[in-house]
Amino acid sequence: MFQARQYRKLPRPDLGFDKLARMHDGDIKPARVKLESTATDFALTLLSAVVLIISFPDFNLAPLAWIALVPFLVAVARRPRPRRSFFLGWLFGSVFFYGSCYWLTYSMIHTGGLSPVIAYALLLPGAVVLGLFPAAFALTLACAIRKWGAFALFLAPVFWPALEWARLGTTGQLWNAIGYSQAFHPLLIQTARWGGVYAVGFLIVSVNAGLAFILLRRCVSALVVSLVAIVLVGLALLGTSRLARVQQISINAAAAVVIAIQPNVPMDLEKSPTEMKELTARHFEMTELALRQAPENGRPRLVVWPESPMNFTYGTDQQLRERLADFAKANRTSIILNSQEAAPNNGIYNSAILINEAGKLVAQYDKIRLLPFGEYVPLPRWFPGVGLIGALVGEFTPGTNYRLMPVGQINAGIFICIESAYPSVARRFTSDGADVLINISNDGYLGPTAVRRQHLANAIFRAVENGRPVLRVTNTGITAFIMPTGETLDPTASFQPDVRVWAIWKSDGQTLYTRYGDLFTLLCSALSLVFFGFSFRRRPFKASSAS
Numbered sequence: 001m002f003q004a005r006q007y008r009k010l011p012r013p014d015l016g017f018d019k020l021a022r023m024h025d026g027d028i029k030p031a032r033v034k035l036e037s038t039a040t041d042f043a044l045t046l047l048s049a050v051v052l053i054i055s056f057p058d059f060n061l062a063p064l065a066w067i068a069l070v071p072f073l074v075a076v077a078r079r080p081r082p083r084r085s086f087f088l089g090w091l092f093g094s095v096f097f098y099g100s101c102y103w104l105t106y107s108m109i110h111t112g113g114l115s116p117v118i119a120y121a122l123l124l125p126g127a128v129v130l131g132l133f134p135a136a137f138a139l140t141l142a143c144a145i146r147k148w149g150a151f152a153l154f155l156a157p158v159f160w161p162a163l164e165w166a167r168l169g170t171t172g173q174l175w176n177a178i179g180y181s182q183a184f185h186p187l188l189i190q191t192a193r194w195g196g197v198y199a200v201g202f203l204i205v206s207v208n209a210g211l212a213f214i215l216l217r218r219c220v221s222a223l224v225v226s227l228v229a230i231v232l233v234g235l236a237l238l239g240t241s242r243l244a245r246v247q248q249i250s251i252n253a254a255a256a257v258v259i260a261i262q263p264n265v266p267m268d269l270e271k272s273p274t275e276m277k278e279l280t281a282r283h284f285e286m287t288e289l290a291l292r293q294a295p296e297n298g299r300p301r302l303v304v305w306p307e308s309p310m311n312f313t314y315g316t317d318q319q320l321r322e323r324l325a326d327f328a329k330a331n332r333t334s335i336i337l338n339s340q341e342a343a344p345n346n347g348i349y350n351s352a353i354l355i356n357e358a359g360k361l362v363a364q365y366d367k368i369r370l371l372p373f374g375e376y377v378p379l380p381r382w383f384p385g386v387g388l389i390g391a392l393v394g395e396f397t398p399g400t401n402y403r404l405m406p407v408g409q410i411n412a413g414i415f416i417c418i419e420s421a422y423p424s425v426a427r428r429f430t431s432d433g434a435d436v437l438i439n440i441s442n443d444g445y446l447g448p449t450a451v452r453r454q455h456l457a458n459a460i461f462r463a464v465e466n467g468r469p470v471l472r473v474t475n476t477g478i479t480a481f482i483m484p485t486g487e488t489l490d491p492t493a494s495f496q497p498d499v500r501v502w503a504i505w506k507s508d509g510q511t512l513y514t515r516y517g518d519l520f521t522l523l524c525s526a527l528s529l530v531f532f533g534f535s536f537r538r539r540p541f542k543a544s545s546a547s
Helices: 017-025 030-053 062-068 070-078 082-100 102-110 116-130 132-148 150-171 178-182 192-217 220-247 273-292 318-331 386-393 417-421 423-431 451-466 512-516 519-534
Strands: 256-262 301-304 334-343 347-355 361-366 405-407 410-416 436-441 470-474 480-482 498-504
Touching: 030 062, 030 070, 030 082, 062 070, 062 178, 062 192, 070 082, 070 132, 070 150, 070 192, 082 102, 082 116, 082 132, 102 116, 116 132, 116 150, 132 150, 132 519, 150 192, 150 519, 178 192, 178 451, 192 220, 192 451, 192 512, 192 519, 256 273, 256 470, 273 301, 273 318, 273 498, 318 334, 318 347, 334 361, 334 410, 334 436, 347 405, 347 410, 361 405, 410 417, 410 423, 417 423, 417 436, 417 451, 423 436, 423 451, 423 512, 436 451, 451 470, 451 480, 451 512
Parallel strands: 256 301, 301 334, 410 436, 436 470
Antiparallel strands: 256 498, 334 347, 347 361, 405 410, 470 480
16 A cells, blocks of 8 residues: 655745744735745846946956856746746846947937937847847756756856857857956956857856855855855866967067058048048058058068948949059058959948959958848848838848968958957858958947947957957957957057057967867757756656555
8 A cells, every 4th residue: 555645835945934934923925925025036137137237348347247147046046937037037138238238229329310219219129039048048047946956056157158159049149248248358268269258158157156056055065065166167267378378379470560550431421522532542641651660571561451431342443443553562562451342143242352462352251241230131021121221221242251361471361340259250260271360340330339349359259269369450449459368459549540560470270169169069058958858857756655
């Protein structure tokens, strides 16, 4: 015979013993306690979102990212209900993306002429969609905690990179992944050499999870476990930083000289013949003055002009072709410039082209990853209003080939503007043999906002991930030389003309990230699916027998 065991339903532990006793005496109604607990969870979630926002540029309080998630993780773990956790994650993500990407409204207001109220309202749908990924993270974590208890908080560092990677694959955007908050602290980002920006995020979430575990358990064993986890994070940071210094390439033997031009072409360009003539002359005059500061000394010289509203059309502008050819031959220099070039089916490429010292076009790279609602409309052609939107933002054709650009014995990989936010682009160029990476960009249409440093943060990670210097050449700033270790040298001020002269060198070797790409994130994703699946498995019923 079998006897069923009787179990007494215990009160929820998250309410606190004082309130439970008062509930028993009738002082507090359960509905009121539930409301207070819900309000607390929402307050904790909002606190985390705000603290994470100010850890990114332009607030520049990067150390806060290491504790920013703690209130949010506590809110999820103390009442790990999947539906409730999903909405907490959705709130967290929506507020974070809205607050950290507020600068998207600048062009709507100053270029599009929209009122600030409408512009900030239009920003909300995108933030809500991106918020679904932190929501999925919170849901997955809640399921794990319900299955294995508070110790499952240490699965958060596994779940977080997987959902960031899913965000990039689904939406095409990885902007302000949590690891980017540390971009301006080289000692803290060297793990990107083997796991990309995701590995840095893994370490940040690990520390947050350890601190949240201490707050939830508040016992000696929890303190010991969390301290061990945090010490391991510190050792990982220390070890990768030392390894990066050992492997740093010597820059004594410069193989070529690069002249970076920041022309500060205005965003309200009317493109009248007179204005275009004056701005074109500015490019050549600035370049000629800079070349005088960069004597040949037997080394090839490369001039880089940035992406800008100039919209050079090298292929159809015979006068420009002749002037560039004469200039290149007279000054014995190669020139890279941004140009709109013809694409199949009457399309247009956003291209970077290389003119060699003989004045000949020798290489052309056509931008592959285009900016949504800036260079193409990511909607079906039958969707209402697509024709009008396309007329406003333009409709470029994406390129298909990763072409390196030779400068003497150096091979350069060029990526254009937002492509710096795609780890795969820089990795592909490096894998194909790039010695140096060059990012030509124009952030001027987004004004004097945080986008400048947030965009620079992306380029910094591309340098560390691939162990290659990145030369960021912009129209309005920030132009800078980024070392393979992530150190930023010679940054320019914004919204003023400027030039920089840099030496570049032949590079050898590849980082683990260049060789194996997102293997670390793939592993995190696979483990996340496994743990998520097992969190729904019920334990088999065990009956007790009695004689």
